[in-house]
Amino acid sequence: GAVVSQHPSRVICKSGTSVKIECRSLDFQATTMFWYRQFPKKSLMLMATSNEGSKATYEQGVEKDKFLINHASLTLSTLTVTSAHPEDSSFYICSAPGLAAYPSSTDTQYFGPGTRLTVL
Amino acid sequence: GENVEQHPSTLSVQEGDSAVIKCTYSDSASNYFPWYKQELGKRPQLIIDIRSNVGEKKDQRIAVTLNKTAKHFSLHITETQPEDSAVYFCAASRSGSGGSYIPTFGRGTSLIVHP
Numbered sequence: 001g002a003v004v005s006q007h008p009s010r011v012i013c014k015s016g017t018s019v020k021i022e023c024r025s026l027d028f029q030a031t032t033m034f035w036y037r038q039f040p041k042k043s044l045m046l047m048a049t050s051n052e053g054s055k056a057t058y059e060q061g062v063e064k065d066k067f068l069i070n071h072a073s074l075t076l077s078t079l080t081v082t083s084a085h086p087e088d089s090s091f092y093i094c095s096a097p098g099l100a101a102y103p104s105s106t107d108t109q110y111f112g113p114g115t116r117l118t119v120l
Numbered sequence: 121g122e123n124v125e126q127h128p129s130t131l132s133v134q135e136g137d138s139a140v141i142k143c144t145y146s147d148s149a150s151n152y153f154p155w156y157k158q159e160l161g162k163r164p165q166l167i168i169d170i171r172s173n174v175g176e177k178k179d180q181r182i183a184v185t186l187n188k189t190a191k192h193f194s195l196h197i198t199e200t201q202p203e204d205s206a207v208y209f210c211a212a213s214r215s216g217s218g219g220s221y222i223p224t225f226g227r228g229t230s231l232i233v234h235p
Contacts, residue, residue, distance in 0.1 A: 034222070041207075041217050041228075041230065042227070042228070043225050043226065043227045044207060044209065044225045045165070046222065046225075049222060068232045093163065093164075108169060109154070109156075109164075109166070109172045109211075109223060110156055110165060111156075111163040111164045111165075113162065114161075114162075114163055116161075
């Protein structure tokens with residue numbers, strides 16, 4: 001089945017620094033990837049849709065200058081949290097739609113393993 | 121846009137019992153309804169899904185039902201086991217060309233199966 005990797009899995013940084021998170025589709029091409037933020041025991045909150053070769057589409061309330069997204073190739077999207085602050089601490093997950101390994105299903109989401117960001 | 125409501129937020133059952141999680145959606149154009157299981161600190165994993173042209177789908181101990189008229193769909197887990205303990209998310213979306221649809225997720229249900 002389709003595999004999505006994410007790096008790093010965990011990062012701790014000082015307030016004011018920028019952090020880059022990579023999301024890669026390992027065995028399929030993804031013209032679109034999604035970036036989510038998840039708070040403890042909460043649902044997945046869509047932050048933005050990353051589009052290969054064009055600008056990302058941000059959800060309402062998400063600052064595009066704060067969360068920079070670059071989708072430079074068909075297998076890589078990056079999310080950069082700029083000038084991170086403690087309130088940015090969260091679990092960030094990317095996903096990419098692809099053919100599902102599950103019988104007769106298509107267009108399912110494959111999630112990366114997530115990145116735990118802690119801003120001190 | 122689409123709005124997905126999921127209930128209950130927490131579900132506690134004894135091993136061997138059945139568990140049912142329900143979701144409703146608002147957009148009648150939604151036609152794809154996956155269910156994901158997320159264990160603590162891990163990524164969500166697809167466990168079953170259903171399309172709008174089907175009313176029910178089953179895979180061993182899990183099944184999903186869909187009522188398009190009422191715009192609700194449910195996940196059923198029979199003979200629950202402790203390893204079924206996790207957070208389950210439902211989602212609704214329109215399946216579009218190029219696979220670039222955007223799913224809307226429910227808030228999640230924390231299922232606890234007591235041995």
